[in-house]
Amino acid sequence: MKSSDAEIKSIYQREDVAGGYDQKRFLNAGGQYINQLELNFVSDQLSSLPKASRVMDIATGTGRFALTLSSKGFAVTAVDGSPEMLKQVEEKAASMGQEVTCKEGDVRNLPFESERFDGACCFRLLWHYDDWQAIVSHLMEYCDGPFVFDLMNQRSLRKLIKPFADKVAYQSLTSEKEAESFLDQNGYEILHKEQAFAFPYIVYLKLPFLTALLAPIDRWLSRVGFGTMLYYTIRKKG
Numbered sequence: 001m002k003s004s005d006a007e008i009k010s011i012y013q014r015e016d017v018a019g020g021y022d023q024k025r026f027l028n029a030g031g032q033y034i035n036q037l038e039l040n041f042v043s044d045q046l047s048s049l050p051k052a053s054r055v056m057d058i059a060t061g062t063g064r065f066a067l068t069l070s071s072k073g074f075a076v077t078a079v080d081g082s083p084e085m086l087k088q089v090e091e092k093a094a095s096m097g098q099e100v101t102c103k104e105g106d107v108r109n110l111p112f113e114s115e116r117f118d119g120a121c122c123f124r125l126l127w128h129y130d131d132w133q134a135i136v137s138h139l140m141e142y143c144d145g146p147f148v149f150d151l152m153n154q155r156s157l158r159k160l161i162k163p164f165a166d167k168v169a170y171q172s173l174t175s176e177k178e179a180e181s182f183l184d185q186n187g188y189e190i191l192h193k194e195q196a197f198a199f200p201y202i203v204y205l206k207l208p209f210l211t212a213l214l215a216p217i218d219r220w221l222s223r224v225g226f227g228t229m230l231y232y233t234i235r236k237k238g
């Protein structure tokens with residue numbers, strides 16, 4: 001069943017969810033594979049930006065993208081609606097000796113005034129919302145360069161697990177056609193697109209010992225259009 005913004009946010013404001021976020025998703029071999037693939041993708045997509053560029057990580061969660069991008073020399077601002085999540089970013093940044101500016105705020109009403117950013121990323125957020133297009137349009141008001149994000153592919157195995165996944169937090173599935181027609185009609189150029197994870201995350205998390213076997217099959221299935229995730233890098237046209 002569809003959840004409201006408040007319901008989605010309240011899930012991530014729970015101390016047990018925030019506290020167990022990394023452990024539940026990125027600890028075993030399957031989770032590490034997923035994490036590394038996502039981090040590499042975002043880093044690669046923003047790698048054309050000069051050092052010290054201003055980058056925002058929207059819905060940062062526990063900050064894995066923010067911290068990785070900060071380690072590449074970017075000036076990173078991390079935004080999230082959950083103070084419990086942001087607390088972890090701050091703790092991790094302190095223990096790693098890195099600087100990340102953390103701001104509590106809603107993705108539909110970002111806590112910026114005149115600030116502008118050279119690049120941005122937003123992962124594992126937009127697919128919580130059927131009207132993800134409104135969030136993209138809002139955050140692009142603050143982004144003058146590449147913006148990297150993910151959506152869930154309607155044409156994928158996600159369809160099969162959606163009824164179960166919804167019990168945790170709502171997941172919206174989008175077709176490539178719908179995504180790309182929105183981007184085109186709203187003045188965004190696609191710099192790069194690809195698909196990933198023909199096998200949904202849960203397969204890697206539950207069967208981590210199969211990761212090495214599944215990964216090459218997965219890459220092939222994703223390349224031919226059966227990825228559960230749609231990855232895009234866009235920027236404003238012109």
Ligand SMILES: C[S@@+](CC[C@H](N)C(=O)[O-])C[C@H]1O[C@@H](n2cnc3c(N)ncnc32)[C@H](O)[C@@H]1O
Binds near residue numbers: 061064108
């Ligand atoms: C699945 S986590 C993703 C975290 C991170 N981007 C990652 O990939 O690990 C979703 C995050 O979005 C945040 N979030 C959800 N809805 C939000 C909203 N409307 N405004 C701000 N943050 C929101 C949650 O607090 C949570 O930290």
